[in-house]
Amino acid sequence: MREVKVVLDWTPNTNHTGLYVAKEKGYFAEEGLEVKFISPHVYDYKRTPASFVERGEAMFAIGPAESVISYSLPPERPRMQAIGALLQDDATCIATLKSSGIDRPAKLDGQTYASYAARFEGRIIKCMIQYDGGKGSFIEYVPDKLDTWGIFLEGKTSAAWIFNHWEATDATLKGIELNKFRLKDYGVPYGFSLLLFGCKEELEMDPELASAFLRACEKGFQEAAKDDVAAAELFMTAVSKEHQHDSVSLVPEQVRESQKIIGKYYIADNGKWGRICKKKAQTLFDWLSENGLLTTLMQSRSPVPGVSTTLDELRDGDPGRPVPTEEVNPDEIFTNKYFSE
Structure with missing residues (x-):
């Protein structure tokens, strides 16, 4: 074995x-x-x-x-x-507490978002807010990752990125009502x-x-x-x-x-599991590129000049130079070649 x-x-x-x-x-x-x-x-x-x-x-x-x-x-x-x-x-959404009155992404302007501190995350949220008519200006707060959901439920942050079937089910069982914004409903092709x-x-x-x-x-x-x-x-x-x-x-x-x-x-319309839809992959890749998210700097709490920067800089400052699409091949990133058929 x-x-x-x-x-x-x-x-x-x-x-x-x-x-x-x-x-x-x-x-x-x-x-x-x-x-x-x-x-x-x-x-x-x-x-x-x-x-x-x-x-x-x-x-x-x-x-x-x-x-x-x-x-x-x-x-x-x-x-x-x-x-x-x-x-x-995509089975995720951006959630807010119904009691908060934040019933659309645009109302996240000036609010605090519970971030997982990922490279593209803050900029994706910013785009979604802007697509809904907001400025895309919010505070990106990074709790300990496994505390993200609990801190959100306590009202210490205004929004969190969650799974519709997991965290949202937990909220329902606790009698907590949520507003849920699916990214693709606001122009972000998160497939x-x-x-x-x-x-x-x-x-x-x-x-x-x-x-x-x-x-x-x-x-x-x-x-x-x-x-x-x-x-x-x-x-x-x-x-x-x-x-x-x-x-x-x-x-x-x-x-x-x-x-x-x-x-x-779990299962696609053709009855198979696991195959990556290349159209979805290409669409997401193109969207990231067209919106300037494919850049040279990555996130870090201890930035190294020329290599990394803060989440605030990635979102609203200098994220580095754009990476030309010809330097990155989606067909090399996403593959189905290891499936037997």
């Missing part, structure tokens, strides 16, 4: 159900893989999932398309490549919530490993999509086994209600 480490984007939730089903049902084992899932709460999210892959500490990671694109921009780092889409459409990716060079050196992993994943997600009730129970069982020493806490009612919603996002 070959050990394969996968770093999750967040603590285990129903975005990951198919992965845990694949392990619990023995689909990874059938491919000769002993898969270990690493939850970010174990390292207090002090690092990004991609950094584990970059340093050779994990074979795969999960994250948004922007994370993968970022590794194809300066500074020079190992290139990442997305090889599968966990969900077939992917989560992608599975690895180091491009490592993937090319061991293509059968990538294909074997994807075969097992597809079986897991297909299984999860068949029966929401059974999938939720299997997911909770698998998580309790996988993270018995990691203090992962799931709320059964949240898992069950969330699974009813997200199960519909």
